[in-house]
Amino acid sequence: MNREILLEVNDLKTYFYTVDGVVPAVDGVSFTISKGETLGIVGESGSGKSVTARSIMRLIPNPPGKIVSGSIKFKDEELLTKKDSEMRMIRGSKIGMIFQDPMTSLNPLFTVGDQIIEALCIHQNIDKKEAKEKAIEALRMVGIPSPEKRINNYPHQMSGGMRQRVMIAMALVCSPDLLIADEPTTALDVTIQAQILDLIKDMKNMLNMSVMIITHDLGVVADIADSVIVMYAGKMMEYGRAFDMFSNPLHPYTKGLLDSIPTLSMEGDRLKSIEGSLPNVTLDYKGCRFADRCSERCEKCFVEEPPLIKVNDSYVRCHKYLNRR
Amino acid sequence: MVKYIFKRLIQLIPVLIGVSIAVFLMIYLIPGNAAEIIAGPTATKEEIQNITVKLGLDKPAYIQYLKYMSGVLKGDLGYSFQTGQAVSKAIAVRYVNTLSLAIFSALISIILGVTTGIIAAAKRNSWFDRLCMGISTFGISAPSFWIGLLLIVVFGVKLKLLPISGFNGKIWTADGFIHLLMPAITLGFGSSAMISRMTRSSLLEIIHQDYIQTARAKGVKEKIVILKHALKNALIPIITIVGINFGGLLGGAVVVESVFAINGIGRLMVQAISARDFPMIQGSVLMVAFTFVIINLIVDILYAAIDPRIQYN
Numbered sequence A: 001m002n003r004e005i006l007l008e009v010n011d012l013k014t015y016f017y018t019v020d021g022v023v024p025a026v027d028g029v030s031f032t033i034s035k036g037e038t039l040g041i042v043g044e045s046g047s048g049k050s051v052t053a054r055s056i057m058r059l060i061p062n063p064p065g066k067i068v069s070g071s072i073k074f075k076d077e078e079l080l081t082k083k084d085s086e087m088r089m090i091r092g093s094k095i096g097m098i099f100q101d102p103m104t105s106l107n108p109l110f111t112v113g114d115q116i117i118e119a120l121c122i123h124q125n126i127d128k129k130e131a132k133e134k135a136i137e138a139l140r141m142v143g144i145p146s147p148e149k150r151i152n153n154y155p156h157q158m159s160g161g162m163r164q165r166v167m168i169a170m171a172l173v174c175s176p177d178l179l180i181a182d183e184p185t186t187a188l189d190v191t192i193q194a195q196i197l198d199l200i201k202d203m204k205n206m207l208n209m210s211v212m213i214i215t216h217d218l219g220v221v222a223d224i225a226d227s228v229i230v231m232y233a234g235k236m237m238e239y240g241r242a243f244d245m246f247s248n249p250l251h252p253y254t255k256g257l258l259d260s261i262p263t264l265s266m267e268g269d270r271l272k273s274i275e276g277s278l279p280n281v282t283l284d285y286k287g288c289r290f291a292d293r294c295s296e297r298c299e300k301c302f303v304e305e306p307p308l309i310k311v312n313d314s315y316v317r318c319h320k321y322l323n324r325r
Numbered sequence B: 001m002v003k004y005i006f007k008r009l010i011q012l013i014p015v016l017i018g019v020s021i022a023v024f025l026m027i028y029l030i031p032g033n034a035a036e037i038i039a040g041p042t043a044t045k046e047e048i049q050n051i052t053v054k055l056g057l058d059k060p061a062y063i064q065y066l067k068y069m070s071g072v073l074k075g076d077l078g079y080s081f082q083t084g085q086a087v088s089k090a091i092a093v094r095y096v097n098t099l100s101l102a103i104f105s106a107l108i109s110i111i112l113g114v115t116t117g118i119i120a121a122a123k124r125n126s127w128f129d130r131l132c133m134g135i136s137t138f139g140i141s142a143p144s145f146w147i148g149l150l151l152i153v154v155f156g157v158k159l160k161l162l163p164i165s166g167f168n169g170k171i172w173t174a175d176g177f178i179h180l181l182m183p184a185i186t187l188g189f190g191s192s193a194m195i196s197r198m199t200r201s202s203l204l205e206i207i208h209q210d211y212i213q214t215a216r217a218k219g220v221k222e223k224i225v226i227l228k229h230a231l232k233n234a235l236i237p238i239i240t241i242v243g244i245n246f247g248g249l250l251g252g253a254v255v256v257e258s259v260f261a262i263n264g265i266g267r268l269m270v271q272a273i274s275a276r277d278f279p280m281i282q283g284s285v286l287m288v289a290f291t292f293v294i295i296n297l298i299v300d301i302l303y304a305a306i307d308p309r310i311q312y313n
């Protein structure tokens, strides 16, 4: 991966200050996305994937959330020090974002055309007529039939898959450099999921952009991602090339995730799963966050947080690899 | 849309018939016989009988109803027992006064309620928010006659800024406007408090919807996010409250009309009821009920105009 770096996130910490105390939802996450690269972020519910994505967009609700430290460099510019007005020029134009639930992600009271045109008019100096043509073109590009009619539809007149296509058209209408897709297929039927993933791949190649895709589904990662981050309770547990991770998972949690994918050959066997659930993490949390559920834990895991260790081309946060450095 | 409005208008017909029957039957609930009342306490049996026949009161109720309704459709609401004046004429003037007052105070309460609600929601937990919510608690609980008297004392008597009575019936003139200002504020205060709370709470709820996040992710300015994307969605509950409150404004007008000596339909009804002036009672109740029905219609049409999903189910 010697290509030009588009996004560089360094030691990002996003905390939520709730009545029950401080929640370190994202706690020291670092990664890069090169031009044309697709990064997958996996991890179970509540591990901080969406918060990572929203931190990049600077869309963390404050209060209760706050990006407490770190740096997010996009095209060599620091996003964390940008003014709101400057950030708005990046959102929707240089970084597009799509969300999990297409049924609720579009405003029910405006036509899909109006919603796409709005994005165009914010970022480009064009008149309504031109914007409308571009919107129709965008709808055609994401595979919506007779877009010149569909543009006047309201979201409720479309199916879930169609709406997700509209979301993609809206996110891509200004040809962003980066698309952040937060579980774009989770809410869809399996057949539609594959179509949407293919669409994202096609769009990526066509617009020559980078993609950050968040998912629970390792199948999605295998299908689309060049590199992967495995997150757990706000921490990066493993980070490396997708191929490496699937052929040689390092972290016990990653292994557990891979083992819990059902395969045809295991017919009759029970599906393996990782016992337990995410710990309630506080600021003074000691030790490895996965220790409770880890099958390879040792005493040290409960007292000392493992650092991120480089193994071959990957990074892993586990004491197991410490002496092998 | 036109089809929808037409459908709603057709649906109104049975409602209006029901309302008119209810209004007509109301007379039978009030003790006292119309003919006796007209004839006066010293009348003989024959005189009463003559009047009964003249008014058609000896006919079966449905004949009387049909006769009354055929008059109503021609704009004839009968004649006052008290003054002999045509009811429609007496009501017309008063109705315009009351409607002016109700619409004026509705406008005040919408403008005041929606703007304070928006600001309170946008700056949640700020001093402005707390102040607004404090005042609105007060506004919802304080009775309007008391607020009216308070305003009269402060702005009318002490500061001598606004006239305390003497509305000329013409809201569109400067003089009429000034005379109606204090009554309209009095009447609209409680309503604006409710609208403010409703605006705030529905905005706060909608701001957490996914599509608001989508709008922000597109780079939409926060102001536009709230005023366009969120507010339009919040309008449905707001309009519901405005509609309900408008009915309340008509009812509340009775009190405020008395406080500010406005010649409105509220006062007319009170007088008519105490005099058992049946045609007058029927006419004014019918008019107010009709207004309610129309308000409901307007509210329904607004729903459909705002939310494209409504016409389809």
Ligand SMILES: Nc1ncnc2c1ncn2[C@@H]1O[C@H](COP(=O)(O)OP(=O)(O)OP(=O)(O)O)[C@@H](O)[C@H]1O
Binding pocket: A016, A018, A023, A025, A043, A044, A045, A046, A047, A048, A049, A050, A051, A052, A061, A064, A065
């Ligand atoms: N608005 C908020 N207020 C308080 N805490 C929050 C808020 N948003 C997120 N969090 C905290 O951040 C943690 C991570 O949330 P996040 O949405 O990033 O999870 P996720 O990995 O995207 O999970 P999912 O797969 O369910 O989408 C949550 O456990 C939650 O405690």
Ligand SMILES: [Mg+2]
Binding pocket: A049, A050, A051, A182
């Ligand atoms: Mg999420």
